[in-house]
Amino acid sequence: MTADSSASDLVQKTTTPPTDWDEMPDPEKLLYQGSEPPPIVGMDNIFPLEWYTKTPKLEEIYEKSRDPGWSPHLLPWDTLNPEEFTQDQRYAIAYWFALLSVFDASGPAVFARAFIHTYEKHEESPLRKCFFSVVRDEHAHEEVCERAIQSMVPNGPLNFEPETPLGHLARHNIKWFYYNGGRYWDGYKRAVDKYPLPILFTSFLFGEVASSTLFKSMEERTSIPVFKEAFRRIAQDEARHRAICMFVLKRLLPNLSQEDKDTITRQIRAGFIFLSGILYEPPTEAFWELPDVFFPSHRILEEEARTAGLGVLSLQERRENWREAVLKLKSVIEPYDIRFPALPEIDVDGETVTFDANEEFVAVF
Ligand SMILES: [Fe+2]
Numbered sequence: 578m579t580a581d582s583s584a585s586d587l588v589q590k591t592t593t594p595p596t597d598w599d600e601m602p603d604p605e606k607l608l609y610q611g612s613e614p615p616p617i618v619g620m621d622n623i624f625p626l627e628w629y630t631k632t633p634k635l636e637e638i639y640e641k642s643r644d645p646g647w648s649p650h651l652l653p654w655d656t657l658n659p660e661e662f663t664q665d666q667r668y669a670i671a672y673w674f675a676l677l678s679v680f681d682a683s684g685p686a687v688f689a690r691a692f693i694h695t696y697e698k699h700e701e702s703p704l705r706k707c708f709f710s711v712v713r714d715e716h717a718h719e720e721v722c723e724r725a726i727q728s729m730v731p732n733g734p735l736n737f738e739p740e741t742p743l744g745h746l747a748r749h750n751i752k753w754f755y756y757n758g759g760r761y762w763d764g765y766k767r768a769v770d771k772y773p774l775p776i777l778f779t780s781f782l783f784g785e786v787a788s789s790t791l792f793k794s795m796e797e798r799t800s801i802p803v804f805k806e807a808f809r810r811i812a813q814d815e816a817r818h819r820a821i822c823m824f825v826l827k828r829l830l831p832n833l834s835q836e837d838k839d840t841i842t843r844q845i846r847a848g849f850i851f852l853s854g855i856l857y858e859p860p861t862e863a864f865w866e867l868p869d870v871f872f873p874s875h876r877i878l879e880e881e882a883r884t885a886g887l888g889v890l891s892l893q894e895r896r897e898n899w900r901e902a903v904l905k906l907k908s909v910i911e912p913y914d915i916r917f918p919a920l921p922e923i924d925v926d927g928e929t930v931t932f933d934a935n936e937e938f939v940a941v942f
């Protein structure tokens with residue numbers, strides 16, 4: 578058989594592939610054959626697939642936050658020499674950062690949950706972006722605590738063997754404080770789904786007002802260079818977080834039901850009790866479960882950290898600072914006819930509300 582004849586045989590056997598159209602498909606005809614997919618049920622579909630903007634200011638804040646301008650690992654840690662402090666001073670500094678960690682180490686998880694919530698609720702694109710930046714920032718703040726504690730007390734704040742009575746008291750108090758911090762996570766997770774955004778954001782704002790106040794005052798006071806720089810940077814981040822909450826609330830607060838307003842009043846009381854744990858002293862009411870020995874030990878440890886130059890304010894100064902921060906929050910929400918709770922601990926008048934620790938509450942820092 579010649580090459581020609583075998584090629585001819587093969588040609589006889591060829592067929593047309595199914596995709597070889599004899600005419601081009603008509604888009605209009607195809608459209609008639611289309612149908613809508615089944616509806617997506619429930620509001621908790623996490624994929625927004627839309628990028629709308631309601632609050633242009635949030636875009637601006639997010640653009641500024643893309644580069645926070647600092648990173649925990651680039652702080653001047655090499656200027657921190659633990660040998661320059663006594664053993665008790667080291668315990669006391671690590672102690673203060675450990676208490677802070679009860680708030681700051683929950684920050685990334687708390688805001689990550691809120692970040693997911695902005696997706697579930699298909700919030701505007703710049704708000705989702707802003708929360709993304711808050712999670713990152715809070716993680717940086719947690720890392721500062723980690724580095725400070727590890728520099729002062731390796732394996733602290735729990736897994737170290739104290740060598741002095743003050744070291745023992747520090748570990749004792751940290752365990753109790755940590756026990757309390759762990760108790761609010763379940764309530765928080767439920768609260769995120771339960772409450773509308775204005776209630777969540779008022780609580781977020783309270784946390785940001787508190788933290789920016791705390792870090793700004795510590796930056797002014799501390800004489801330890803690496804902590805001065807850390808507090809300065811963290812205070813800047815917190816001021817940005819505060820601005821995010823403020824811009825969202827300006828949009829949300831004018832349209833509240835009376836029920837929402839009453840919930841906000843109670844949530845502010847709850848936030849005050851929780852945040853006083855670091856801004857002032859943990860109130861022995863409702864939420865905080867602490868043994869009597871906690872308080873005198875706490876004062877000795879704070880005094881020790883103060884003499885080491887950490888910049889811990891005196892109780893009286895903290896009270897004044899906390900009061901000022903709370904009054905700032907009061908001035909934000911009162912124009913919207915939201916009653917402010919009485920906070921007799923720091924001489925702030927208002928509505929007497931009881932804080933029920935079993936109620937879901939939104940405590941963030
Ligand atoms: Fe923070």
Ligand SMILES: [Fe+2]
Binds near residue numbers: 715814815
């Ligand atoms: Fe924050």
